[in-house]
Structure formats: C-alpha cells, structure tokens
Amino acid sequence: SYELPSRSAVTLTVYDVDGRLVKTLVSETKSPGAYTTTWEGKNDNGDPVASGVYFYRLRAGSYVQTKKMVFLK
Numbered sequence: 001s002y003e004l005p006s007r008s009a010v011t012l013t014v015y016d017v018d019g020r021l022v023k024t025l026v027s028e029t030k031s032p033g034a035y036t037t038t039w040e041g042k043n044d045n046g047d048p049v050a051s052g053v054y055f056y057r058l059r060a061g062s063y064v065q066t067k068k069m070v071f072l073k
Contacts, residue, residue: 008061
C-alpha cells in the first residue's frame with residue numbers, strides 16, 4: 001500500500017537478492033490518493049518464483065523507498 005500526495009510517475013518493482021529485476025508491478029502516472037498493489041509471486045514472464053528474500057522499490061517523483069520482504073509459498 002502507498003499514498004500519493006500529488007500526481008506522480010510511479011514505479012513499483014521487485015528485485016531478487018542479487019539485484020535482478022523480477023517483476024514490475026506498477027509503471028504509470030497516478031493521481032493523488034491511496035493505492036494497494038498485490039504481488040502474486042510471479043516474474044515478468046508469468047513464471048512462479050522461489051520462496052526467499054526479495055526487495056521492492058517504490059519510486060514516486062523524486063521519492064524512492066526500498067524495503068525487504070520474505071515470500072513464502
């Protein structure tokens with residue numbers, strides 16, 4: 001979940017522990033408001049990924065935040 005105070009270009013991406021891009025969840029300009037995005041544990045090709053540690057990065061305008069998550073099947 002994330003909230004935008006103003007209209008922004010938003011990208012929300014998932015990376016593996018080696019820094020490789022796994023999935024792009026959001027890549028568009030969004031209006032102000034609250035949003036929720038769900039990752040189904042699949043890569044950009046639609047293949048399921050292994051359980052483990054992943055990182056997600058939210059970019060909205062000049063704001064960038066990266067956090068760690070654990071994906072379990």
